[in-house]
Amino acid sequence: MARRTDGGIRFRPVGSARRARTAPAYSPAGTGCPAIERAVENLYKAQNEEGFWTLMGALNYALELETHVLVPLQTALTVHGAPAPWAEHPVPTEKADGLKLWTLRNDKGRTWLPLFTSSAAACGDRSTAARPMADYTLEDAMELALSTPGIDGVVLDPWSHSATLDGALLNGLLHAGHTPEAPGDEEADAGKEAARNGNWEQAAECFEKAAELGSAMGLSLLADCLYKGRGVKPSRAEARRMWKQAAESGEVLAHIALGDDCAARGDNGKALIWYRRARQNAAHMPDIEYTPQVCLRVAQYETRYTSRKKALALAAEAKQGFGIRARENEPDAAQWLAETEQLLQELTAPQPAAPAAYDMESLQLD
Structure with missing residues (x-):
């Protein structure tokens, strides 16, 4: 509301002021970890084996993304019932080393280390809303739980939809090596390594072998080489054919590539359809x-x-x-x-x- 020069009052509509926006960070204080949060919520809805493996996939993805989590501490700094900025401004990992961890104990006598994927999740209960938090990568927090005597595992976001991971699951997530599972995976991996080194002819050869063995990813990556003329003679028509074949197998990279091709030709509607499928x-x-x-x-x-x-x-x-x-x-x-x-x-x-x-x-x- 502002006063006019003639004595009247001018009203400004709610929300009309221009607000400066800042980009959120992929962190507990920013976006949280959407993949884990969605997977845990779906696990509660489904309560089946598929939901469990979806959660394992989300956790593996979070580890790949070097996701950070909040770990509650048991220190004299805690003031119950008082507002504190710990969730938004946690203790850095290097300064949290050696500080006593705050844990939960269930009725079976097992002890769990809570890990919070977002500051909102950490503030979901009075017992942790004002408690000091330490910032750890998900990988380091899992390793911390495994190496601390008396801790049986971790519980993700205990105050909402939560998931409990015992020591065996943590070991599996942290220490399982990547081994090719489907025919052609090994050849596709070799092609990706050659591509990282800039050897596109070798990469294309490996992708072709992978595609011949039935790898949809190998077929999609070979199509990418054809589309861009990397290591092979370019052929966009052949690349589109290969991408559509790979997309029929559910290959995400092929869906993205087909969407990009549609967008490059000005058909944003079809592009969005492919992106939604991806x-x-x-x-x-x-x-x-x-x-x-x-x-x-x-x-x-x-x-x-x-x-x-x-x-x-x-x-x-x-x-x-x-x-x-x-x-x-x-x-x-x-x-x-x-x-x-x-x-x-x-x-x-x-x-x-x-x-x-x-x-x-x-x-x-x-």
């Missing part, structure tokens, strides 16, 4: 190899127009993944990262005020 397939088994791409494309082509907050969260997750992949010299990761940062800039830029549906100057009280 999102649906990636939800069951998220992976750093393709989920960040899904997050970025869905944010660019859909959620930015429906929910800026959701688009920012998706872009933050994509940035986290592409940053890790760029550090590991994955092909095109730096380009994907730059595209994500551009989207974040657009989403956080000041938005022009929407025109009022009436003449503001005519509203006044005499």
Whole structure:
């Protein structure tokens, strides 16, 4: 409300002020870990083996993304019932070393270390709302639980939808090595390693062998080489055919590639359909190899127009993944990262005020 020079009062519509936006970080104080939170919630709804393995896939993805969690501490700094900024400003890992951990004990006498995927989850109960928190990567927090005498495992977000992981599960998640499971996986992995080293002819040969053995991923990666002319003579028509064949097997990379091809030809409607299919397939088994791409494309082509907050969260997750992949010299990761940062800039830029549906100057009280 503001006073006019002629003595009247001018009203400003609620929400009309321009607010500065900042991009959230993929962290407990920012986006939390959506993949884990969704998987745990679905496990509660389904209560079946498929839900369990979906949770394991989400946890593996969170480990790949170097996800951070909040670990409660048992210190003299705790003031029950008083507001404290610990969840938003946790104790750094290096300073938390040696501090006593705050644990939960069930009626069977087992002791669990709570891990919170977001600051909101940490504040879900009075017992931890004002408690000091330490910032750990999920991997380090799991290792901490395994190496601390008297702790039987961890419980994720105990005050809401929670999941309990005992020592055997933690060992499996942390120390299980990657072994090719399906025919062609080994050849596809060899091709990806050759691509990281810039040897595209060798990479294309490996992808072709993988495709011949029935690997949908190998077929999709070979199509990418054909589309971009990497190590082979370019043929976009053949690449599209291969991508469609791989997409029929549910290959997420093929769905993304077909969407990108449609977008490059100006058909954003068909592109969005392919991106939605990629999102649906990636939800069951998220992976750093393709989920960040899904997050970025869905944010660019859909959620930015429906929910800026959701688009920012998706872009933050994509940035986290592409940053890790760029550090590991994955092909095109730096380009994907730059595209994500551009989207974040657009989403956080000041938005022009929407025109009022009436003449503001005519509203006044005499």
